[in-house]
Amino acid sequence: xxxxxxxxxxxxxxxxxxxxxxxxxxxxxxxxxxxxxxxxxxxxxxxxxxxxxxxxxxxxxxxxxxxxxxxxxxxxxxxxxxxxxxxxxxxxxxxxxxxxxxxxxxxxxxxxxxxxxxxxxxxxxxxxxxxxxxxxxxxxxxxxxxxxxxxxxxxxxxxxxxxxxxxxxxxxxxxxxxxxxxxxxxxxxxxxxxxxxxxxxxxxxxxxxxxxxxxxxxxxxxxxxxxxxxxxxxxxxxxxxxxxxxxxxxxxxxxxxxxxxxxxxxxxxxxxxxxxxxxxxxxxxxxxxxxxxxxxxxxxxxxxxxxxx
Numbered sequence: 001x002x003x004x005x006x007x008x009x010x011x012x013x014x015x016x017x018x019x020x021x022x023x024x025x026x027x028x029x030x031x032x033x034x035x036x037x038x039x040x041x042x043x044x045x046x047x048x049x050x051x052x053x054x055x056x057x058x059x060x061x062x063x064x065x066x067x068x069x070x071x072x073x074x075x076x077x078x079x080x081x082x083x084x085x086x087x088x089x090x091x092x093x094x095x096x097x098x099x100x101x102x103x104x105x106x107x108x109x110x111x112x113x114x115x116x117x118x119x120x121x122x123x124x125x126x127x128x129x130x131x132x133x134x135x136x137x138x139x140x141x142x143x144x145x146x147x148x149x150x151x152x153x154x155x156x157x158x159x160x161x162x163x164x165x166x167x168x169x170x171x172x173x174x175x176x177x178x179x180x181x182x183x184x185x186x187x188x189x190x191x192x193x194x195x196x197x198x199x200x201x202x203x204x205x206x207x208x209x210x211x212x213x214x215x216x217x218x219x220x221x222x223x224x225x226x227x228x229x230x231x232x233x234x235x236x237x238x239x240x241x242x243x244x245x246x247x248x249x250x251x252x253x254x255x256x257x258x259x260x261x262x263x264x265x266x267x268x269x270x271x272x273x274x275x276x277x278x279x280x281x282x283x284x285x286x287x288x289x290x291x292x293x294x295x296x297x298x299x300x301x302x303x304x305x306x307x308x309x
Contacts, residue, residue, distance in 0.1 A: 015032075018075065062227065087169045098123065135164070144161045
C-alpha cells in the first residue's frame, strides 16, 4: 500500500541504524527491511487508529526469552515517533524487579527460589500499578521510574532512572510474562523440569507464582489496551535463542569485566524457572492476544494474525 511505502521511506534510515547497533559480526539480522515494511509498519498503523490523545494508549508486548522483544518494541517506538509524531514511552517489566534485598527477604519468607528474578512475584507490582495510575492522570507531573541492571542483579542508581517529563500518547510495556494468565490449580501438581522436581517438592513456589498471576498481575494486565505476542514454535527454540543472547553479552563483556555472564548450564537452569509460565502462554496467549506475530526457527516474523475485537 502507498501509505506503508511512504512510512517506510520516512523511517527506514532510523530503523536500520537501530538494527545495526544490535548486530554483531557473527549475528546479522536477515530480511530486516521486510520485517519493517511488511509487519511492523502495518502494526503501527493499526495502533495509530486506536490512539486517543486524551489518555495514553497502553501496548503490551510479550514473548519468551530471546524472541526479540527489545528490538521489536524499539522499532515500533521509532515508527510511531518518527512517522506518526506520537510521544512514545517504552519500558520493560524487567525494570520493575524487586531490589535484591527485597528478593532475599521474599526468598526467606516464602520460598528460596524467589531470590531468582523473573517470575511473577519478583516484580514491584505496587510500583507498576502506581505508574499506570499516575500516567493516566490529567494532572500528570514528572515521573521517575526504575531501570534494572541485570549485570549486578539489582536496580541502577536513581541517577540512571527514567525521567518521564510529559504524559505519553503511547506506552509500550514489554516483557516475557506481560499478559500471562494463571493456570488451573490441578495442573500445578505435575513437575515439568528438574528444578521444580528437586527444589519445589511441596509446590510452594509454583502456587505462589500462580496466585500472583491470579490476583495483582491480572489487575495490572487488565489495564493494557492491546497485547502483541511474539510467538516462537517451542521452548527449546527459546533456549537456543537465549544462549545466543548470552554469547552477545560475552562479546560486550570483554569491554566490561564487571558484567556477570552465565554459562550454558546457568542459562538452561535459569530458564527452567520461566518454563511453566512460558509454556502456558504458548498454549493460551493466541486465544486472547490482539496481534500474534509468528516467528520461524530463524528468528524472523513469518506471519501476523490480527484478532477482531
